[in-house]
Amino acid sequence: MFADYGLHERLLKALSTLSFKEPTPVQVAAIPPALEGRDLRVTAKTGSGKTAAFVLPLLHRLLQDSKPQAGARVLILLPTRELALQTLKEVERFAQFTFIKAGLVTGGEGYKEQAAALRKNPEVVIGTPGRVLNHLETGSLKLGDIEVLVLDEADRMLDMGLSEDVLKIAKACPQERQTLLFSATAGERGLGQVASAVLRDPQLLLLNRRDDLNENLKQQIITADDVQHKERLLQWLLAHEAFEQAMVFTNTRIQADRLAGVLRASAVKAYVLHGEKTQDERKLAVERLRQGSINVLIATDVAARGLDIGGVDLVINFDMPRSGDEYVHRIGRAGRVGQNGLAISLICHTDWNLMSSIERYLKQSFERRQVKELQGSYQGPKKLKASGKAAGSKKKKQGKKSAAAGKGGAGSGKPSARKSDKDRPAVAIGDGFTAPKRKKPGTAEG
Structure with missing residues (x-):
């Protein structure tokens, strides 16, 4: 129960109003040490409830120690404006019975309006690194009073090339601050470097491993002959x-646009989202999906970063992602917080090696599935194995060669007849044998 953590009564009232009863595993693990003021590095999958895991402790801290004359006391950094806006809404929900105010600082919005909002001195500032750094450099945002720095979706921020901005912002905050770093994956070497630079003696909380992510999500692959075959499989x-909302991922915007046309032609209510879409178009896509006017969103990874849509229960990888972590981000959009979901990857011959490497990375084996109505000829790479008969025949021939060498070889005292090059048996390259070396006259074998 949340009451067991000693949270402020106004926060408990908000939790009761919002029907929050039992904390999720990440909240159970992170809230107590966060309340103690510890630095945390938390790995927890998307949709596990990690926003509340850091919002509740920082709001409790602000309520316990009121400082009306201070500047911003909490800074929350996220990779995209959509995630920042969603986090702002969560802060406002949990703080609804308090006087705590939060401000939003993201790109794509009016800079002057944001500067005016910052002059009202919100206690919590939520933003994206680029715009926060802009306000910091122009003096409209001061970080000298920051007590808690939160880096949410830190692995995505690094994927987007924001590590330098994040480090500059962290350096501008007081050294004695509390820092909470959350990510959906353990990340690569770069995330470790950032963590060591911003965290002090952190407590590490690994709520999921690569090999047990998304336990409520069934993961399948379907082989396809080519792109056109993939399109027919997608339509089928x-x-x-059976799904409420689906996301289809491609690796290029050209493919995303093509799929949008293919699906609309078959009366599928789909919307495409890629890097060339404007911020208004991104908002429109999310809104239409939530309202139900569309139920399929076709997106590239860059465009989909930060889109937190709760009702997705089907993810289809039309193109395999280029890394295991990107795969985890994609499929993490379905099967959230105890809900079941399905992730299907369409695999042709150009995708197989990438799919296999992701299986090894996750230490999983995806379920192989066939669509009988559209079954193609490609079923994965063929395994070339010598038959038992052929292998026995090779051994028999090798035995005869050895016997002949013993009888008429150079060491037997009898002259051995040398075969000309044209009489030598042909040796196929790559069949497991090496051509015999020419022997100098008079040398013995052995």
Whole structure:
């Protein structure tokens, strides 16, 4: 129960109003040490409830120690404006019975309006690194009173090339601050470097490992002959799978646009989202999906970063992602907080090696599935194995060669007849044998 953590009564009232009863595993693990003021590095999958895991302790801290004359006391950094806006809404929900105010600082919005809002001195500032750094450099945002720095979705921020901005902002905050770093994956070497630079004696909380992510999510692959075959499979899946909302991922915006046309032609209510779409178009896509006017969103990884849509229960990888972590981000959009979901990857010959490397990275084996109505000829790479008969025949020939060498070889005292090059048996490159070396006259074998 949340009451067991000693949270402020106004926060408990908000939790009761919002029907929050039992904390999730990440909240159970992170709230107590966060309340103690410890630095944390938390790895927890998307949709596990980690926003409340850091929002509740920082709000409790602000309520316990009121400082009306201070500047911003909490800074929360996120990779995209959509995630920042969603976090602002969560802060406002949990702080609804308090006087704590929060401000939003992101790109794509009016700079002057944000500067005016910052002059009202909100206690909590939520933003994206680039715009926060802009306000910091122009003096409209001061970080000298920051007590808690939160880096949420830190692995995504590094993927987007924001590590330098994050480090500059962290350096501008007081050294004695509390820092909470959350990520969906353990990340690569770069995340470790950032963590060591911003955290002091952190407590490490690994709520999931690569090999047990998304336990409520079934992961399948379907082989395809080519792109056109993939398109037919995609149409079949969207027509026959039971789902509320689906996300289809491609690696390029050209492919995303093509799929949008293909699906609309088959009366699928789909919307495409990629890097060339404006911020208004991004907002429109999310809003239409939530309202139900569309139920399929086709997106590239860059465009989909930060889109937190709760009702997605089907993810289809039309193109395999280029890394295991990106795969985790994609499929993490389905099967959230105890809900079941399905992730399907369409695999042709150009995708197989990438898919296999992701299986090894996650230490998983994806379920192989066939669509009988659209079954193609490609079923994965063929395994070339010598038959038992052929292998026995090779051994027999090798035995005869050895016997012949013993009888008529150079060491037997009998002259051995040398075969000309044209009489030598042909040796196929790559069949497991090496051509015999020419022997100098008079040398013995052995």
